[in-house]
Amino acid sequence: MARIRSKKNSSRKELITLAAARLFREKGFSATGMRDLAGDVGVEAASLYNHISSKAELLQEICFRIANTFTTQLNELEANDTMSSIEKIEQVIRFHIRMWVDRIDEVLVANNESKYLDEPYLTTFYNERRIYVRRLEMIIEDGIKKKQIRKIQPYAVVLLLLSAVRGIEFWHRTKKNISAAELEDSMVVNIINGLAAQ
Amino acid sequence: MARIRSKKNSSRKELITLAAARLFREKGFSATGMRDLAGDVGVEAASLYNHISSKAELLQEICFRIANTFTTQLNELEANDTMSSIEKIEQVIRFHIRMWVDRIDEVLVANNESKYLDEPYLTTFYNERRIYVRRLEMIIEDGIKKKQIRKIQPYAVVLLLLSAVRGIEFWHRTKKNISAAELEDSMVVNIINGLAAQ
DNA sequence: AAATAAAGCTAACAGCTGTTAGTGACGTTG
DNA sequence: CAACGTCACTAACAGCTGTTAGCTTTATTT
Numbered sequence A, B: 001m002a003r004i005r006s007k008k009n010s011s012r013k014e015l016i017t018l019a020a021a022r023l024f025r026e027k028g029f030s031a032t033g034m035r036d037l038a039g040d041v042g043v044e045a046a047s048l049y050n051h052i053s054s055k056a057e058l059l060q061e062i063c064f065r066i067a068n069t070f071t072t073q074l075n076e077l078e079a080n081d082t083m084s085s086i087e088k089i090e091q092v093i094r095f096h097i098r099m100w101v102d103r104i105d106e107v108l109v110a111n112n113e114s115k116y117l118d119e120p121y122l123t124t125f126y127n128e129r130r131i132y133v134r135r136l137e138m139i140i141e142d143g144i145k146k147k148q149i150r151k152i153q154p155y156a157v158v159l160l161l162l163s164a165v166r167g168i169e170f171w172h173r174t175k176k177n178i179s180a181a182e183l184e185d186s187m188v189v190n191i192i193n194g195l196a197a198q
Numbered sequence C: 001a002a003a004t005a006a007a008g009c010t011a012a013c014a015g016c017t018g019t020t021a022g023t024g025a026c027g028t029t030g
Numbered sequence D: 001c002a003a004c005g006t007c008a009c010t011a012a013c014a015g016c017t018g019t020t021a022g023c024t025t026t027a028t029t030t
Helices: A007-027 A034-041 A045-050 A055-079 A085-102 A104-112 A121-145 A154-174 A180-195 B007-027 B034-041 B045-050 B055-079 B085-102 B104-112 B121-145 B154-174 B180-195
Strands: none
Touching (some): A007 A055, A007 A104, A034 A045, A055 A085, A055 A121, A085 A104, A085 A121, B007 B034, B007 B055, B034 B045, B055 B085, B055 B121, B085 B104
């Protein structure tokens, strides 16, 4: 029987998924072959199928794992009613930056390669993302209503947040001499200062 | 003989290149097949080769045409010594926005698909882009020296410019009810105001 | 009208794509 | 030791890839 999912098995699949994320990010989903991936893992292409069921599944795994990570964090944040809107936004920004720094491969694949998801996953993924952005807007709207945040277009703010965080990628590539923590703090300070009322 | 390059010929290749830009943008370079492209143009795949010499050449054409367009504009701007630094930056921003609005397919391909260029084109392209960014920084440094621009990190400003303009894409997709001219003006006002000294 | 160039077509290629089938080696458990 | 699950291997597949060769049709020029 052996119903216990062996540690070897799950860590092997995990290793393959992370290697796939790195390759999909670097070369793009379509340009990455199963033989490339196998070579990276140190195995023949056919052997991969002892652990995964298809190339498409790898992309799904990467994209939805990231989507769920962001959604879960937002769930916890929304449930917390002791934080002000500004504090919530600060937590969101910190979380985005941390994800960008720690899990850059998966995040970039979810951003840039998700268009290669098959249906119905493609539609599901885009819906989840749309809802996520909408929920961020609602936090900001709430903050404006409570006069904790300057009166501005919530959608524009979300846009600013997302593209500011996106800028980290460049920064991260060129200025290696700044630590992740420093980066996080200085970004948060800059953005939050621009938002706070008065 | 007939040494005159017929209008038909050049416009046919142009048509193919623009269709390629649209497909490369939509589906990515690797995921776009010559049969897809041919279908879009209304022709069999083999017939494309009466006008172009390879798929790779199409990507080169798109990327370097865009690179040259930006570089040429910057050349003219640098040669002009009656403009202040702020005015020059304003012209740069306006140009970027106009390119983003008018030639979105080609610009996005040059941004996102250039990694699929073969050597030596890949290296050449990245070098041109690096030099372009460096030249923008120099305009800003010059403006700081002449006290026309606030004292800030030039590299950060260039980053801001480029990613702010990038945000237009989202905006453009969602808020169709604002004209390109309005968009350009409001973006320019916002960015320039943040930069000017005093 | 004859000649020539431009641009389409079909058929086919070699190589690569993701994936399956079948086999055997290894290590753990009964 | 026998049985079993895990996981690697080789060989092979059908379908797709960019591209070429050769031929024919359409348009332009002399």
